[in-house]
Each structure stands twice: as structure tokens, then as C-alpha cells.
Amino acid sequence: MNDQSVAPRRRDDTTRDLGLSVAILAPRGRDAAVATALLDEVGVSSITIDSLDDLAAAIGGSIGVALATEEALIAADNGRLQEALARQPSWSDVPFIVLTNGKARHRSERSKALIDALQNGILLSRPMHAEELVRAVRSALKARARQYEARDRMRELQVREAQLHESEAKFHAIADSIDQMIWSTRPDGFHDYYNHRWYEFTGMPEGSTDGEAWADVFHPDDQDRTWARWRQSLESGEAYEIEYRLRHRSGDYRWVLGRAQPVRDAAGQITRWYGSCTDINRMKVAEEQLQLVLGEMNHRVKNSMAMVQSIVSQTLRQADSLESARLSIQSRIAVMAQAHDRLVKATWAETSITEVVEAALNPHSMSAGRFQLDGPDLSIGSKQALALTMALHELATNAAKYGALSSDAGHVRVHWRCDDGSESAGFHLCWKEQGGPPVEPPRRQGFGSRLIEQALAGYFDGTAELSYDPDGLRLDLEAPLAGLSRQE
Template identity: 45%
Template sequence: MSEAQIKDARIRSLMATGILDTEAETAFDDIVRLAALVCKTPIAVVSFVDTDRQWFKAKIGLEVSETPVEMAICRHVLVCDDIEVFPDLTKDPRTTGNLLVTATPSLRFYAGARVDSPDGVPIGSVAVIDTVPRPEGLTAEQSETLLALARQVMAQLDLRAQAARLKDGEDRFRAIADSMPQMVWSTRSDGYHDYYNARWYEFTGTPPGSTDGEGWNGMFHPDDQDRARALWSRSLETGQPYEIEYRLRRHDGVYRWTLGRALPIRDGAGQITRWFGTCTDIDDAKRLAEERELVSQELSHRIKNIFAVISGLISLSARNHPESKAYALALRDRVMALGRAHDFVRPHSKASQPEARAATVFALLTELFAPYDGAGGMRISLVGDDIAIDDRAATPLALIFHELATNASKYGALSAAEGHVAITAELTGDDYRLVWRETGGPTLVGPPAVEGFGSTLSKVSVEGQLGGTLTREWLPEGLRVTMTAPANAYRRPNRFT
């Protein structure tokens, strides 16, 4: 680098420290006192070399606070490795013409240790000065002390840089937090609330600082306060994320449903240092969801009634047209199976909600097999992996297994007293496989000559609605049906989260 480039780099680094023209600080004043005491000199300074001046951050035994850069003996220290010593300033060609030497205060001895900026650029020195020559210079102990004091100056500069970065980070955080639509808050590791952003005070209308500590809980609806405090205490004890819905009092006194969330911040040792959280007004969304749920329940109830009406119409048609009775009854049974599947997964109100049950494959099949002897027990068994389902999978499952059970009771294993059906389920990787196996029924001699409507309907349901495959094996001991489909086809992701 050229001399000009070196100077530019030095000035940039010096400016970045923000040290120039700052008020006196005890830490720096103590450094020059100790330097003068140990080196036994009347003058000691902490100086920095600016563009056209030498500025003293701390000084003892010297009246001026700065000098022109041409008079700065410190600038010669910037190019040394550690300490630069001038035993007699009148005899060194670099300083013989310096006005600080030739005129008042008539300096004669100088020793300086270089000071670097936090980014490693020489910007100043810690120096001891005398008005009489010192041919012996400094002792080894004095030199080591001067170097140590220079390191202390650099440590102070680094602390200032860290503090500046921290303040800048805090300012950035506050600017970001205040620009967010959510209410943002923070607590100490013990859960003491000590920060809220502008949105919190705008929403609640409370004076700044009034909800610090435990004051936040009083802003909740009385019916939600104990629950919120219990959940928050549990998160503080376990370190688990905090999430809750509660009613928060707005500035006009109206309670609004709010989603509260918080996550812990941990240090390198895994200890929680702070909690950061948000409050999101979800009142409008929650009320809209409730309205949609009511509409969904009403539509679902009407669909259930439609199944009943269709089943009734089919039965009536069967009575009026005896020649179509077999077909009509089979169609009615299929419609009723679909109705049971729909009722199993449809939205319910509190009044229509059946007894608690899990929406799973096994639960649905158990309900479908209820009309058959030994449902889910002696004659039809369910073993293996059970998975959750929703309405997407309920319809094809109801059609497929209704057809299998119906045919088994007419022609297969369930038509014999000792017959049995075993259903096994296995979750392998991304696929879910169901195997229907009949035993104890009439001996099979091969597949039927013509594939029935029910078999075709079952295959179409698996391939079209679940994106899977269905195979049949006509074994002598009984029918074996294997149905394989992606596990995620049985339930929409994040439906209940």
C-alpha cells in the first residue's frame, strides 16, 4: 500500500472507534497515571493521530489537549512493532526540529507503545515523556508495563466497539419490532417482562412500563389469567416453547382473542438467557372460523339427511319393482356405507358429536363392520399399524371394505360358520398397506369369470382417489386383497394444526 492509502486506512479505523473528542474517562485517566508512576516521568499521554492533529484522550503533566500532526512524536510510534524510545529528542533527526523540543515545553525524552484499533490498524500510542534526557531509556519492567497499558487502551477501544455494536443491534431490533404488526415482548431468563414494542402499547393503551414484571397478566380476561400463568410457568420450568390463545383487553375495554407465542434464547452452554415472544390478534380470524364451522356442520348435517333420503328412495323403488330388488338393496347398502363413512369424519357440533373416538383407519373399519357378526373381534380382526384419516380417505375405504365384507358374507369366508377375515396393516416408509385375507370359507378354484361392478368400483376408488394400487389373489384357502397407497393420501397435512 502507498503512504496515502495507509493514512486513509488509519483515519477510517480511527473514525470507526468514535473516540475522538470524547469526554474524559476514568479508565483512560488511570492508564496515564499508572504509566507516569511506573516510568517515573512527569508527563504521560494516551494520544491518537488524526488527519491534521494529534489528540490526547488522557494526559497528565500536559496542558494542551491536541497539537498539529507535524508536532506529533506519536506518529513515529505508529510504524514501530512495540515500543519506540527517544532517549534524547534533541539528538534524533526525526525530532530535532520539533517545536515541542525546540520551544516550550522543551521535551527531551519520549517512549511510546503503539495502540491499534479493534480491526488491527495503528492509530495512536501510550507514551511517557520527560523534560530531561534519559540515556538509559526504560527498564525491562517499565517497557513491559507500557506495553500492557497499551493493551488496556486497545481493550477499552474494543469494549467501546462492542457497546456500539450492541446499541446498534438494539436500535435495529427496536426498529424492526416497532414496524411489525404483532405485539412483541421480551423477558429475562426468570420470566420478568422488561420490553414491549410500540404495538403493545398502542393495542392495550397502557402507559409505557406499566405492564413490566407481572403486570401483563392483568391485561388478560379474568377467565384466562390462571391458564395463561400456568402455561407460562411451565415453559419457564421446562424451557419448552410457550403457545396459548387468550383474550387480551384492548384500549377500549373490548377483549380480543390473541395468539401468544414465545421461544427461549440460549447461550453456548444451553442456558436460557432471554425469552422473546409475540402476541397476534386473531379475533377476526377466530370468529370467521367459528362461522365457517357452523356452516360446515349445517351442510354436513344436510348431507347426512340426503344419504338417508336416497337410501329410503332406493328401498321404496325396490318394493315397487321386485325384479330390481337385489340390485337396489346392493346399491342401498353402498349408499349406507358411504353415509357411515361421512358421519364418521364429518364436522360435528357439540350436540351431534358422538362419543370420543379417534379418526383412524381401524376406527372407521370397526364401525363399517358393525353390521357383521364379531365386528373387529372374532370373525374380522384388525392388527398392525393404525393411522389417522380424514374425509379424503374415508369414502374409498368405505366403498372397498363394504364390498369385501358384503361378498365375504355371501360367497366367501363369512358365509361359513368357521370362516374368518384377518386385516393386517403395515406402514412402510411413505406407503401404507392393508391386506384382507379370508380363511375358513368355501375352497376357491380361481377368479370369477366376470369382474363385478363392486370390484371395479373398489379398484377405481383406490387408484383414482388414493393414488394407490389394489390386487386380488384367488387362493384355494380364500381371497387375499392387498391395497397399497401413499400414507399422506389418508389425511391432508396440517389439517388440525
């Protein structure tokens, strides 16, 4: 080797930090000593290796470059060096600088094979200029340092990948544990993720609703407006919110609340959309029922006000004095209020006709036996119950003033039946007064008779006839069975 001096230089920081050194295998002559001195002069650390076995062992350490003479490589090779090179991790490929004895044509086949097996090798012919050696070593150390940098980047990527996998696993665990359908899309709106709750709700196979296939589970009447709202959000970047119906796995359509928010990068560009579907079917049904109830209550209030207006108007028109009118109005409205109370407690559903008759007549029952009630316990609607209560009150009040209840021996028989086995199946109710003073037809029709013959008959969708028999007033109400619960 040419022992020409080289100007000392600062040791490379990366090489120093990594602890990389040059392993020198040159057991003959002064090659090892000269190479060590040259490298030390430029700040490159080196170690001297005595045999191929030692070099093979050093391959698994932190050597940066192997500097070996040609004769040392072929002196006593037993395959351990090749094994050590093969065992290197994927990122590692130790560079070799081989000091050869001349030109390639003078090299033996064995020498050629061993040098070719190194793969990452540089050949320098002897005698070698010192500067060429230093340049070759530095170049090899730089390449080796890059291998370590690649290793560190690979490990960092592996750590990040593991963290990403853990984060993704946590996200899926959270997304699948909540009672909401979670989904996400690309910036263009392409759906590429749904949580387990979505597939559980819709009953669709996993992956079958990716892209635009999700629209197939929307109610046909909701698809156009839902698509229009979604496209508007995609174009404007505005938050997405809409109510629509989704097909449940049962085949029924249920109301859900769909929402989505965009995620933006530092430049403000949308990178993803994250959305959810919340099952609001119960709330929606309850809201619709509430609207129906409010509509029904509004209708009932109007009917009640109309009845109150009729009571006041008819009573004032036919009363002999204001005091008489006042008492009649108070009595009639009180009975109406009591009937309303019973219907409210029954939530305005069907109620028992027996309870209606007893409640209407109890205030007029001054002693036992004045009323005889007989009939099956049928169910009647709220409108029919209110009309029957008012009619019975008018009959009882009239009976107490002029009819059977005005006499101690008088009584009233109220009976009803249901002829559901005949061809003209229907309902029959009869009010019959007995034991009172002789009855004469009235000279004019009062509020009570109007209420009975018109309102009562109308609510039951039947006929109501008052008969002024001399031995007692009689009412006959006949209606079809459907009239017992008919709603307007």
C-alpha cells in the first residue's frame, strides 16, 4: 500500500453517533497498520480483525465497513462469512472494500467467486493511493449510515403502524358499542365505512351498501330530497342534517335523523365526512300521535263550545225568568262537565254504558227503587256517552218536575238490549216513566226534546222518539250496532 499522508479531517458526526467503525482484515504485511493510521488521521475509527471467523462475528455487530485483502478472504473460508452475510436484517448490507493483488484476469476462479458473493463490494488494486482508500471508506460509511437511517425510519413506520392499528381498533370498538349508526365517506361522498350497528339495523350484508348503494335502503318517497340535501353539503361543505326513513331489517321503514360533519386539513380542504344515523322512530310516532291528539282535542273543544252555546241559547229562549234560566244552565253545564271528567279519566276511549247511565241518574235518585236499570254492559264511544248523559239528565229533570219522579209512587225503568242475532241487528234503549201524574204532550218543543230527538239520535246514527203516553213519558232510541262507537 502506498503510505502517502492524508490531511486530517473532522470525523463524520453521523458515523460517530452510530458508533460505526471499519473492520480491517489484513493479517499479512503492513496493510493493516497503514490502513489504521490513515483512517485514524482522518477521524475514522477502525478495529483489526485477525480471521474470517472474527469478521463473520463482527458482521452482526455495528461495523460500518469491512476492509479486507484478497488473500485474507480466500485463505481459509469455511462458509461462515457467507452465512453471516445471509443472516443480516433486511435493511442491512455491510459494504466491503477488497484490496486486490492486480487485474481481474490474474484472479483465480475461487477468488472471483468469493468476491462476487460479497455483492456490496468495492475493489481497490494495490498499490493503492491513500486518498483513494479514504474516499472509498468514507463513501462506504456514508452508505452504511443511510442503511441505519432506513432502519430507523422503518422502525418508526412500524411503531406508527402499530399505533394506527391500535387507534383503529379502539375506534371500531367505540363505534360498534354506541347505539347509533356511524358512517364515513371520502371527500367526494363515496361511502366506505359503516359500523356494526348500521348492518344490524338494516340487515344488509357487510360492504353491500358502499358507494351509492346506501340509497337503496331509503324510503322511495325520501330518496330525492335526501340526495339533494347530501349533494348540497358536498358542494358547499355545510353540515348535513335531515330526517328520513330507512328500511329496517324487519322490512318496515323507520324514521332516523341523519347528520354529518366534514373534517378539514390545515389548508381547509375536506379530507373526510363523518356521519351518524339516529333512530328517532318512537319520537316521530309520538309526535304524530300528539298532533292527532291535539287535532282531536281541538275538535272536541269546538263541539263542547257549540253544545254550551246551544244550551245557553235554548235555555234563555224558553225560560220563564232569568233565575230559572240561570239554574237550568248551571245544572246542564254541570252535568256536561261531570261527563267530560269521566271521559278524560277514560282518556276519551270507549266506556261502559252501565257506568254512563248510573252516573247520569245518581244525582236524581232521591230514594231507592226510583230507577230500575236493566241491560248488558256494552261499550260506547265518547261522543255517544256525552250525548246519552245529557239526554238522561234532561229526562230525569223533567220527570222530577212534571213526571214520574214528582210523585212518591212514581219510578222510571231504563232498559236496553242488543239484537245482534237478527237480520236488522241493532241497539235499543227505552226510558219508561210509571206511577206519575197523567202526561200531556207539550205545547212547544223545549231544549230537552230537541236534544233527545236530534242530537242523541244523530250521535248514535239512529232514531229517537218521545211518546207522551198518558200513564208516563216514553223514549225509544234505536241505532245500528256501529252507531255505538261511531266517530265523526
